[in-house]
Structures are given as C-alpha cells and as structure tokens.
Amino acid sequence: MEEKKRTDEFEAGTAPPSRLNNREERRVQKWRKMIGTGGSDWKYYVRRKPNVVKRRIRKGIPDCLRGLVWQLISGSRDLLLMNPGVYEQLVIYETSASELDIIRDISRTFPSHVFFQQRHGPGQRSLYNVLKAYSVYDRDVGYVQGMGFLAGLLLLYMSEEDAFWLLVALLKGAVHAPMEGLYQAGLPLVQQYLFQFEQLVKEHLPKLGRHFDEEMINPSMYASQWFITVFSYSFPFPLALRIWDVFLYEGVKIVFQIGLALLSSCHDNLMKLSFEKLIHALRNFPDEAMNPDSLLPNAFSIKLSKRLIELEKQYNDRNGVSSHKQVKQPRLSRKAS
Amino acid sequence: MANRLDHDYDYLFKIVLIGDSGVGKSNILSRFTRNEFSLDSKSTIGVEFATKTLQVEGKTVKAQIWDTAGQERYRAITSAYYRGAVGAFLVYDITKKQTFENVQRWLRELRDHADSNIVVMLAGNKSDLNHLRVVSTEEAKVMAEKEGLSFLETSALESVNIDKAFHTILKEIFHIVSKKALAAQEAASMSGRRIQGTTINVADSSTNTNKSCCST
Ligand SMILES: Nc1nc2c(ncn2[C@@H]2O[C@H](COP(=O)(O)OP(=O)(O)O)[C@@H](O)[C@H]2O)c(=O)[nH]1
Numbered sequence: 001m002e003e004k005k006r007t008d009e010f011e012a013g014t015a016p017p018s019r020l021n022n023r024e025e026r027r028v029q030k031w032r033k034m035i036g037t038g039g040s041d042w043k044y045y046v047r048r049k050p051n052v053v054k055r056r057i058r059k060g061i062p063d064c065l066r067g068l069v070w071q072l073i074s075g076s077r078d079l080l081l082m083n084p085g086v087y088e089q090l091v092i093y094e095t096s097a098s099e100l101d102i103i104r105d106i107s108r109t110f111p112s113h114v115f116f117q118q119r120h121g122p123g124q125r126s127l128y129n130v131l132k133a134y135s136v137y138d139r140d141v142g143y144v145q146g147m148g149f150l151a152g153l154l155l156l157y158m159s160e161e162d163a164f165w166l167l168v169a170l171l172k173g174a175v176h177a178p179m180e181g182l183y184q185a186g187l188p189l190v191q192q193y194l195f196q197f198e199q200l201v202k203e204h205l206p207k208l209g210r211h212f213d214e215e216m217i218n219p220s221m222y223a224s225q226w227f228i229t230v231f232s233y234s235f236p237f238p239l240a241l242r243i244w245d246v247f248l249y250e251g252v253k254i255v256f257q258i259g260l261a262l263l264s265s266c267h268d269n270l271m272k273l274s275f276e277k278l279i280h281a282l283r284n285f286p287d288e289a290m291n292p293d294s295l296l297p298n299a300f301s302i303k304l305s306k307r308l309i310e311l312e313k314q315y316n317d318r319n320g321v322s323s324h325k326q327v328k329q330p331r332l333s334r335k336a337s
Numbered sequence: 338m339a340n341r342l343d344h345d346y347d348y349l350f351k352i353v354l355i356g357d358s359g360v361g362k363s364n365i366l367s368r369f370t371r372n373e374f375s376l377d378s379k380s381t382i383g384v385e386f387a388t389k390t391l392q393v394e395g396k397t398v399k400a401q402i403w404d405t406a407g408q409e410r411y412r413a414i415t416s417a418y419y420r421g422a423v424g425a426f427l428v429y430d431i432t433k434k435q436t437f438e439n440v441q442r443w444l445r446e447l448r449d450h451a452d453s454n455i456v457v458m459l460a461g462n463k464s465d466l467n468h469l470r471v472v473s474t475e476e477a478k479v480m481a482e483k484e485g486l487s488f489l490e491t492s493a494l495e496s497v498n499i500d501k502a503f504h505t506i507l508k509e510i511f512h513i514v515s516k517k518a519l520a521a522q523e524a525a526s527m528s529g530r531r532i533q534g535t536t537i538n539v540a541d542s543s544t545n546t547n548k549s550c551c552s553t
C-alpha cells in the first residue's frame with residue numbers, strides 16, 4: 001500500500017504515526033491474528049465469533065489492514081477468485097458506451113485528493129479502468145455519476161482489480177442486498193431510501209420532522225448524496241472510512257443510523273433555522289458533529305433493523321413493486337462476453 | 338417558504354439550472370452567487386442550491402437557484418425540482434455539439450415537468466474557449482428565436498455575461514409577474530371597487546387600465 005494515497009487535506013484529524021502507541025500496536029496484532037495470513041483464518045473466526053468481529057469493526061479497522069479486511073467482509077475476495085482474468089478482459093478488450101461520460105467525470109472525482117489530482121496519473125487511470133470495466137460488466141447500468149466516489153474511495157486501499165470486484169460485490173449483492181438500484185434507470189433504490197429516511201426522521205425526531213415539513217425540506221435536498229455515495233462525496237475521510245468499515249460488514253442500515261445521529265446531534269440548532277439556512281446547515285455539518293468517536297456510538301444506539309424492513313415493504317406496496325429483489329437475481333459469476 | 342414573515346425581499350423567484358453534465362452549470366452558479374470559479378470542482382450528485390438577492394427595476398428580488406445533476410439517469414430525482422420554478426437557465430457548451438443538440442431534449446423535459454409559462458434563458462457557456470468552438474453563435478441565435486428563448490454566450494471562467502444572463506432572465510420574469518399582479522389589481526378595481534369609492538392605486542394604474550382596455 002502506497003503511503004501517498006492516504007495523505008489528504010482531510011486527514012488532519014487522524015493520529016500521526018508517532019502517537020501509534022502500544023495499545024494501538026496490540027490492536028493491530030489482535031486483528032492480524034483474527035485474519036490469519038492473507039485472510040486464511042477470517043471465515044473461521046467470523047463463524048465462531050461473529051459478535052467479536054462486529055464489535056472490533058465498529059471500533060474501526062486498523063488502517064494498515066483496511067484494504068484486505070474490506071475485501072474479506074464484502075465477499076469481493078471470493079468473487080475475484082471465482083473469476084480469474086475477467087477484469088483484464090473487461091478493461092482491455094471491451095468497449096463501453098460510457099467511455100466519454102466517465103472521462104468527463106474523472107477529474108471531478110475527489111479533485112483535491114493527491115492520489116487523483118494528477119491528470120492521467122495512476123489514480124485517474126485506475127479510476128477510469130474500474131468504472132469502464134463496471135460499465136461493461138453491467139451494460140444496463142453502465143456508468144452513473146456517483147459511482148466514481150465509491151470506486152475512488154476503494155482505490156485508496158486496494159488495487160484496481162480488487163476495487164472492481166468490491167464494487168461488483170456491493171452493487172450485485174454478494175453479502176447484503178444488492179445496491180445496483182442506486183444507479184438503475186429511475187434510481188429506484190435512491191427513491192426508496194429517501195422515503196424510508198423521511199419516515200424515520202418523523203419517527204425518531206418528530207419535532208424536527210414537523211419543522212422540516214413546515215419549511216418544505218425533504219431528504220432529496222440533502223441526503224441523496226449520503227446514499228448514492230455512502231457518505232464518501234463530501235464527508236471527511238476519517239469519518240467516511242469508519243462508516244465504510246461498518247457499512248461493508250453490517251449493510252446499508254448504518255447510512256440511515258449515521259444520518260439520524262447527525263440530525264440528532266444538531267437538532268436544537270436545526271430547529272431554529274428556516275429553509276435556506278437549513279439547507280446550508282444540512283450540507284455543512286460542524287466538525288464536532290462529524291467526529292467518528294462520538295457520532296458512531298450514537299448511530300449504533302439507534303435501533304432500526306425491523307422498522308427499515310417494514311418501511312421497505314410499505315414503500316413497495318405503495319409503488320406497486322412486488323419485492324423486485326427476488327425477480328432480479330444477482331449475476332455474480334457472469335463471465336465477460 | 339415559511340420565512341414569509343421576516344423576508345427581506347419583494348419577490349422570490351425560483352430558477353432551475355439545467356443542461357448536460359459538464360457544461361458548467363455548477364460553476365455558473367458559484368460565479369453568480371459567490372464570484373468563485375474552480376477548474377476542478379466535483380461533479381454534482383443530486384441537487385445543489387444557492388441564492389442571491391439583487392435589484393430589478395427598483396425592487397429587491399431574491400433568486401433561489403437549484404443546480405441539478407446533468408446526467409440523464411438523474412432526471413428521476415431532479416425533475417421534481419422543476420415544480421414551482423418560474424425560470425430555467427438552460428446551458429450548453431459551445432465546444433461540444435452534443436450538448437447543444439440536447440437542448441431540444443431539455444426543452445421537452447421542461448414541457449413535461451415545468452410550468453408552461455416558465456421563462457427560459459439559453460446560455461452557450463465556455464465562450465473563452467473560442468478556438469475550440471463547434472457551435473456557432475448564429476445557429477444558437479436561430480434556435481433561441483425559434484423556441485422563443487432569451488440567449489447569451491457566457492463564460493463562468495472569465496466571468497463574462499454571467500450577471501447579465503441572470504439579470505435578463507430575472508427581469509423577464511419580473512415583467513411577467515408584475516403584469517399579472519397588475520391584471521389582478523385591475524380585475525379588482527373593475528369589479529366594484531370604484532363603486533365603493535376606493536381610489537387605491539388609481540393614480541398610477543389608470544393609464545395602464547386604459548391601455549389594457551384597448552388591447553384586450
Ligand atoms: N474554459 C471553461 N471551462 C469551464 C467554464 N465553466 C465550467 N468550466 C469547466 O467545465 C467543467 C465542468 O464544469 P461544472 O460546473 O462542474 O459543470 P456541470 O456538470 O454542468 O455542473 C469543469 O472542469 C469546469 O472548470 C467556462 O466558462 N470556461
């Protein structure tokens with residue numbers, strides 16, 4: 001892993017190596033033991049002690065192991081092993097109808113991050129390849145703005161090919177429900193998530209929910225990016241990474257939890273604001289609110305699993321969708337044609 | 338909006354910024370509202386929002402501008418924002434033919450989702466890149482005339498015609514709105530106010546009243 005990738009304008013908040021004390025070293029040791037060489041012990045450990053794993057992930061995956069662990073928990077490592085040579089095929093031999101769209105957005109993805117800054121540099125080239133490969137892998141979805149931020153975040157921690165398969169694992173649903181609906185025509189999953197989130201705000205923060213209604217604020221005005229890019233678009237990297245640790249292991253629920261925890265931590269201030277100032281505040285949370293060590297525990301304390309399922313059903317009933325997830329099977333082992 | 342009570346403007350106009358991805362919408366918005374331009378800004382995901390208050394014919398007008406993601410797929414979310422918009426700022430890139438050809442699709446999009454009276458300003462952006470131009474000023478003028486749109490070429494980079502374009506569209510909206518207000522006033526005064534002897538506004542509206550009597 002190249003060190004330069006991680007140095008970023010947003011990284012100021014993380015501990016410098018000099019503060020990497022004994023406790024931190026012991027933590028990394030524990031993690032190494034849990035993973036085994038190259039991930040050999042991981043599955044065994046997860047099966048035996050799922051709650052230990054969950055607890056440790058919630059505390060944050062050590063940065064030096066993040067790339068590997070992400071591949072293990074997302075199921076992308078298995079996809080990679082099941083599909084040798086496929087990525088290369090997609091990148092080198094296939095052409096995509098989205099090539100120009102992708103190029104247009106390459107320099108507009110994490111433009112202030114050193115890894116992606118250099119025009120046609122290694123960062124931009126990898127990003128292009130991953131996005132192009134995905135647009136060929138699923139030609140129906142192709143390339144959609146927002147994907148670049150997912151791929152970009154992954155590329156800070158793994159190779160192109162690994163990042164590609166992790167993207168596949170997420171969108172096609174290797175471990176959790178597929179998320180390709182975020183990018184399919186009509187953005188059906190974005191619409192569903194926004195509906196669920198709006199209801200949850202009303203239920204968990206009723207006063208704020210009423211205030212939003214009165215001010216005619218709806219979640220599409222501030223939360224679309226949260227879901228479409230899983231907080232990678234505009235949130236500080238140290239926070240985004242901690243969210244991704246949990247997101248990859250536990251699923252999309254954490255995005256709702258973080259969203260609610262953020263609103264909750266700024267509740268009293270938000271209550272005082274009218275429409276325009278509200279929109280501004282909802283896009284620019286104060287630094288204190290975005291401290292992972294307080295935000296994440298608050299998020300975990302919000303219990304949503306059951307309600308999220310009910311709200312999904314309610315949304316689908318309303319929109320005449322009969323559990324489309326069963327209809328569309330993920331095509332995980334599709335070979336390049 | 339709910340801040341009706343403490344508003345510091347006479348009119349609030351909602352305007353949508355539309356056009357293909359990459360034509361410069363977000364930079365036009367940041368240039369107009371904050372006088373900022375960035376060669377490496379992020380692509381817009383979903384919608385963004387900014388406001389600016391300015392004087393139009395002696396009235397304080399607040400422009401509330403919604404910037405939208407340009408990619409076709411995003412219209413599922415962005416078209417909801419056309420509702421209530423009185424103006425649309427439709428942008429193409431003078432160095433990309435396709436973005437000009439797609440103007441027709443954007444107009445159709447407006448016809449389907451926006452108010453039929455919406456005022457549309459066509460802007461050919463990136464006029465600073467004249468050496469890369471592929472859309473001539475002439476053909477854009479012809480199209481604007483045919484479609485009944487105002488038209489200007491702009492450069493968000495060099496800050497050319499950005500203010501002017503917004504002023505133009507806001508003025509046009511203002512005229513329509515004040516004509517409507519006037520019509521409402523006339524309707525009120527015709528229908529019996531005079532009989533009651535009220536002379537509110539008679540002094541400045543009597544001449545207009547005569548004019549509109551003849552023209553309708
Ligand atoms: N030369 C030039 N470049 C521009 C101008 N306006 C925007 N750009 C660039 O075009 C690219 C896309 O701009 P952006 O505002 O993100 O476009 P949007 O997708 O329509 O919002 C960016 O790299 C901008 O720096 C302009 O007037 N002149």
Ligand SMILES: [Mg+2]
Nearest residue numbers: 362363380381
């Ligand atoms: Mg934009």
